[in-house]
Amino acid sequence: MATVLLQPEFARRHTGGERIIEVEATTCQALIELLDERHPGFADAIAKGVVVAIDGQLYPDPLLQALKAGSEVCFLPALEGG
Amino acid sequence: MGNEERQFKWVGTRQVRPDGVEKVTGQANYGADFTLPGMITGRVLRSPHAHARIRSIDTSAASALKGVRAVVTADDFPNLPSEVVAGGESPVNYRYISCNAIARDKVLYEGHAVAAVAASDPAVAEAALKLIQVEYELLPHVIDVREAMREDAPLLHEDLFTEGVDPKPARPSNIAKRTEFLLGDPAAGFAECEVIIERSYTTQPVHQGYIEPHACVASVAADGMTTVWSSSQGQFMVREFCAKLLKIADSDLRVIPAEIGGGFGGKTTVYLEPLAIALSRKSGKPVKMVMSREEVFKASGPTSGGVLHVKIGARRDGTLLAGECELAYQAGAFPGSPAIPGCMTAFACYDIPNAKTVGFDVVSNRPKCAAYRAPGAPMAAFAVESALDELALKLGMDPIELRLKNAAKEGTRALYGPKMPIIGFVETLEAARAHPHYNTPLKANQGRGIASGFWFNIGGQSSAALHINEDGTAEVVTGNPDIGGSRASMAIMAAEVLGIDYAKVKPLIGDTASVGYSFLTGGSRVTFATGKAVVEAANDVVQQLRARAAKIWKCEVEEVIWKDGVAHPAQGQTDTRTQLSLAEIAASAARTGGPISGKASLNAGGAGPGFGTHLCDVEVDPETGRVEVLRYTVIQDVGRAIHPSYVEGQMQGGAAQGIGWALNEEYVYDEQGRLQNPGFLDYRMPVASDLPMIDTVMVEVPNPAHPFGVRGVGEVPIVPPLAAVANAVARASGVRVNDLPISPPRLLAALMK
Amino acid sequence: MSKHHISTTINGEPVEFLCDTAQTLLDVLRDELGLTGSKEGCGSGDCGACSVRVEGRLVCACLVLAAEVDGCEVETIEGVAQGNVLHPLQQVFLDEAALQCGICTPGIIVAAKALLEKNLDPTEEEIRFWLAGNLCRCTGYDKIVRAVQKAASVMRSA
Numbered sequence: 001m002a003t004v005l006l007q008p009e010f011a012r013r014h015t016g017g018e019r020i021i022e023v024e025a026t027t028c029q030a031l032i033e034l035l036d037e038r039h040p041g042f043a044d045a046i047a048k049g050v051v052v053a054i055d056g057q058l059y060p061d062p063l064l065q066a067l068k069a070g071s072e073v074c075f076l077p078a079l080e081g082g
Numbered sequence: 083m084g085n086e087e088r089q090f091k092w093v094g095t096r097q098v099r100p101d102g103v104e105k106v107t108g109q110a111n112y113g114a115d116f117t118l119p120g121m122i123t124g125r126v127l128r129s130p131h132a133h134a135r136i137r138s139i140d141t142s143a144a145s146a147l148k149g150v151r152a153v154v155t156a157d158d159f160p161n162l163p164s165e166v167v168a169g170g171e172s173p174v175n176y177r178y179i180s181c182n183a184i185a186r187d188k189v190l191y192e193g194h195a196v197a198a199v200a201a202s203d204p205a206v207a208e209a210a211l212k213l214i215q216v217e218y219e220l221l222p223h224v225i226d227v228r229e230a231m232r233e234d235a236p237l238l239h240e241d242l243f244t245e246g247v248d249p250k251p252a253r254p255s256n257i258a259k260r261t262e263f264l265l266g267d268p269a270a271g272f273a274e275c276e277v278i279i280e281r282s283y284t285t286q287p288v289h290q291g292y293i294e295p296h297a298c299v300a301s302v303a304a305d306g307m308t309t310v311w312s313s314s315q316g317q318f319m320v321r322e323f324c325a326k327l328l329k330i331a332d333s334d335l336r337v338i339p340a341e342i343g344g345g346f347g348g349k350t351t352v353y354l355e356p357l358a359i360a361l362s363r364k365s366g367k368p369v370k371m372v373m374s375r376e377e378v379f380k381a382s383g384p385t386s387g388g389v390l391h392v393k394i395g396a397r398r399d400g401t402l403l404a405g406e407c408e409l410a411y412q413a414g415a416f417p418g419s420p421a422i423p424g425c426m427t428a429f430a431c432y433d434i435p436n437a438k439t440v441g442f443d444v445v446s447n448r449p450k451c452a453a454y455r456a457p458g459a460p461m462a463a464f465a466v467e468s469a470l471d472e473l474a475l476k477l478g479m480d481p482i483e484l485r486l487k488n489a490a491k492e493g494t495r496a497l498y499g500p501k502m503p504i505i506g507f508v509e510t511l512e513a514a515r516a517h518p519h520y521n522t523p524l525k526a527n528q529g530r531g532i533a534s535g536f537w538f539n540i541g542g543q544s545s546a547a548l549h550i551n552e553d554g555t556a557e558v559v560t561g562n563p564d565i566g567g568s569r570a571s572m573a574i575m576a577a578e579v580l581g582i583d584y585a586k587v588k589p590l591i592g593d594t595a596s597v598g599y600s601f602l603t604g605g606s607r608v609t610f611a612t613g614k615a616v617v618e619a620a621n622d623v624v625q626q627l628r629a630r631a632a633k634i635w636k637c638e639v640e641e642v643i644w645k646d647g648v649a650h651p652a653q654g655q656t657d658t659r660t661q662l663s664l665a666e667i668a669a670s671a672a673r674t675g676g677p678i679s680g681k682a683s684l685n686a687g688g689a690g691p692g693f694g695t696h697l698c699d700v701e702v703d704p705e706t707g708r709v710e711v712l713r714y715t716v717i718q719d720v721g722r723a724i725h726p727s728y729v730e731g732q733m734q735g736g737a738a739q740g741i742g743w744a745l746n747e748e749y750v751y752d753e754q755g756r757l758q759n760p761g762f763l764d765y766r767m768p769v770a771s772d773l774p775m776i777d778t779v780m781v782e783v784p785n786p787a788h789p790f791g792v793r794g795v796g797e798v799p800i801v802p803p804l805a806a807v808a809n810a811v812a813r814a815s816g817v818r819v820n821d822l823p824i825s826p827p828r829l830l831a832a833l834m835k
Numbered sequence: 836m837s838k839h840h841i842s843t844t845i846n847g848e849p850v851e852f853l854c855d856t857a858q859t860l861l862d863v864l865r866d867e868l869g870l871t872g873s874k875e876g877c878g879s880g881d882c883g884a885c886s887v888r889v890e891g892r893l894v895c896a897c898l899v900l901a902a903e904v905d906g907c908e909v910e911t912i913e914g915v916a917q918g919n920v921l922h923p924l925q926q927v928f929l930d931e932a933a934l935q936c937g938i939c940t941p942g943i944i945v946a947a948k949a950l951l952e953k954n955l956d957p958t959e960e961e962i963r964f965w966l967a968g969n970l971c972r973c974t975g976y977d978k979i980v981r982a983v984q985k986a987a988s989v990m991r992s993a
Binding site (some may be wrong): 096098099103108109110111112114115205290291293341342374375565566727728730731735739761767768769770771775776 | 912930931960971981
Binding site (some may be wrong): 005007008009012013047048049053055056057058059060061065072074075076077078079080081082 | 166167168172173246248261262263264290346347348350422423426453454455456457493498499500501502503537538539540541542543604605606607685686687688689787794796797
């Protein structure tokens with residue numbers, strides 16, 4: 001079971017306002033697919049311009065990342081830099 | 083600090099950079115130094131107006147001028163749809179990049195490119211520009227971010243509707259986007275606070291100020307094969323943007339990186355390259371284009387100026403309970419200011435249970451902003467760190483103690499969501515408190531400021547190839563331009579893994595056709611992400627070397643140990659075999675399976691967040707309002723310094739840029755929206771006599787996601803200085819200036835109040 | 836209009852070239868003579884990236900007309916090393932990492948060499964004011980100033 005934390009704005013638009021969501025998934029890809037089933041359009045929203053933080057680490061290629069029991073997943077705007 | 087001490091042979095040593103001799107003798111080739119036979123010169127016609135509709139462009143007289151080989155306007159470029167698509171590392175709207183490179187329908191700022199000419203002689207190209215007839219319909223313009231946000235402001239884009247507000251607005255606006263981040267319950271948090279500081283701040287747009295103007299050469303062959311030599315922060319970025327803007331297949335476009343004379347984020351986009359390609363395509367000649375300094379100021383990206391409002395609250399004991407920050411950043415002519423990272427970084431140094439930030443991305447009739455070192459963070463830190471200094475004064479607390487009491491640590495939840503991984507912020511504060519600088523007495527009119535700063539740092543896609551030569555030396559090829567010594571870092575890491583001499587590893591920066599995709603040099607990512615690719619490629623080579631030794635020894639690869647550049651039989655084996663050096667294995671490569679080459683391509687996650695704390699002493703001249711920086715110390719968690727001198731250099735350079743931002747640098751516009759100071763004389767960057775020595779303390783809290791513990795170091799050091807200087811001025815003079823720059827007239831006016 | 840025929844000495848070698856009246860020394864060095872070590876950062880004498888010496892005097896090549904150097908001795912960054920033997924300033928800049936992107940480095944080395952030929956023991960303040968016309972955006976000047984101090988010390992003990 002992983003816990004997804006969403007910012008209010010993102011939640012308002014993509015999960016009907018739900019900000020903390022428990023998902024049974026062992027990879028980030030499965031997690032996104034499950035959320036997309038519950039909230040159609042979620043995967044599209046993640047597909048562009050989002051990085052994922054899993055237990056505090058930012059990953060630019062989230063789909064491949066494994067989730068542990070109790071993992072915490074946050075979706076953030078993609079970051080670049082100077 | 084939880085890291086087992088490992089002894090490194092090369093990591094952490096101060097080697098001479100491999101590209102150094104070329105650079106101290108004038109032999110290195112930067113963007114403007116490249117020539118091709120038959121090359122002609124391109125020049126750009128730029129808008130004299132801040133905002134106007136282009137009614138017509140007549141290029142016939144210019145085209146007819148003897149020596150003119152090509153003239154292009156927006157009509158020579160595909161009219162791209164306005165849509166946000168996935169880019170190299172984050173979403174991109176190519177229409178904006180295209181329309182910024184050459185104006186379509188409207189000019190949106192003074193200096194906006196309208197047409198370009200290529201001619202056999204620069205003087206002819208200049209003369210041709212004067213023959214281009216552009217009929218403009220002048221439109222009202224808006225420069226100031228607050229004015230641009232008003233409902234009755236002149237609109238830059240009729241199809242721009244504010245994103246991030248519900249319901250979708252019925253009318254277009256200059257506010258491209260509203261973003262919000264929330265943690266806990268700020269209203270409840272403030273209700274518990276015993277002390278609250280609430281202030282407004284403004285910062286000015288500032289230019290990255292690289293000494294090398296944008297420059298490129300483009301050559302399009304008759305079969306469409308296109309080659310571009312250019313100075314940029316990423317040859318793959320140039321390829322991607324030009325391919326999209328001109329509809330060229332990636333495989334038909336080869337971009338060869340020149341040496342880059344400074345970027346700081348400002349060379350993460352294209353300006354001249356698409357024009358040069360279009361001119362070369364039309365003329366059949368290689369076309370060279372170089373910006374003048376005036377063009378750099380008027381038409382390339384500064385970072386945003388901003389308007390910020392901050393509220394922070396604490397208990398009497400200094401415990402922060404709530405924070406709010408609203409910020410509006412100027413994007414320039416097209417959306418894309420760093421308002422989002424501004425919102426995300428504003429409170430990132432601190433453990434604040436209830437916090438909210440709201441950001442607005444606002445267009446106005448200024449050049450489109452570009453990335454600049456930790457984009458968005460310095461302005462937010464200026465506001466928050468200034469407010470914290472006032473809070474410390476109000477509480478009668480030492481400003482370092484206040485920060486230590488609330489400092490983010492591993493496990494602290496950031497406002498933007500995740501918990502912090504292993505970080506070294508507390509260590510920077512403790513080092514600052516222990517530094518002799520912090521306890522040195524001050525004289526009259528002198529003050530000491532302290533401020534901290536945060537930047538995420540990024541990872542991303544990188545490739546590396548490592549080739550072992552016949553004599554046992556090596557080449558390491560990567561795809562990232564070397565802005566500040568990264569070749570040396572790549573060679574150090576490769577030498578460390580291979581176990582051979584640093585001098586035997588030669589780093590090379592490949593063009594887009596000779597090395598795998600690598601995202602650009604930016605986001606403090608190269609030593610981390612590309613370094614990780616180099617280490618993986620070197621590990622790949624070590625595996626192969628062990629396998630070759632196993633073949634020679636007729637044993638299993640597991641029975642071979644690689645140590646200090648030499649294959650050893652594994653322990654416990656009867657040692658009848660001799661050792662094999664890398665050079666010996668390389669010499670026999672043909673008989674053991676052919677050339678030995680390693681490679682790695684990866685998308686690096688886990689870039690370690692960076693934190694810094696700066697100490698600044700100033701003296702204020704009460705007669706003139708002039709501020710002199712007397713002493714400056716930069717303390718930063720660098721993870722692990724691969725080449726300490728170049729890490730220190732990043733820290734010192736970032737601090738110097740931040741000092742300029744705080745004290746001098748700004749854009750001055752006249753009533754017509756024309757830039758009044760597009761040159762180094764009037765846009766006053768710090769010169770040698772403006773600054774003291776900049777002391778550095780490298781704190782090393784290794785990043786577990788990198789084999790040597792690297793964290794990005796390039797961006798953090800520009801985050802604290804704005805507030806460090808402002809806090810020092812406030813403590814020296816008793817007057818707090820919340821509007822940058824703290825130039826002599828502004829400070830004098832404040833002192834006289 | 837006909838071009839000017841200029842005879843000069845550049846880095847010890849006799850050089851002749853033709854130039855237009857409006858061409859600067861920097862234009863000719865870079866575009867006609869292939870001496871691209873002198874850089875153009877501003878074209879207005881503010882950045883010092885094109886620092887060269889004419890008759891020993893430190894100037895910005897972008898502010899000198901090419902025709903003005905007729906009969907003069909010109910020294911550019913390309914003339915600072917003796918063959919493949921680096922000048923102490925060049926060696927110390929490498930050892931001390933006094934460059935990052937390196938675009939300002941040629942101008943700074945030419946300028947610092949002019950200083951050390953006049954004053955082999957400059958104070959930090961003298962170095963900072965002498966180099967105030969040479970912009971560097973990467974380093975914050977710290978390592979540059981230290982390198983000039985160290986080169987002076989190397990040259991004093993030579």
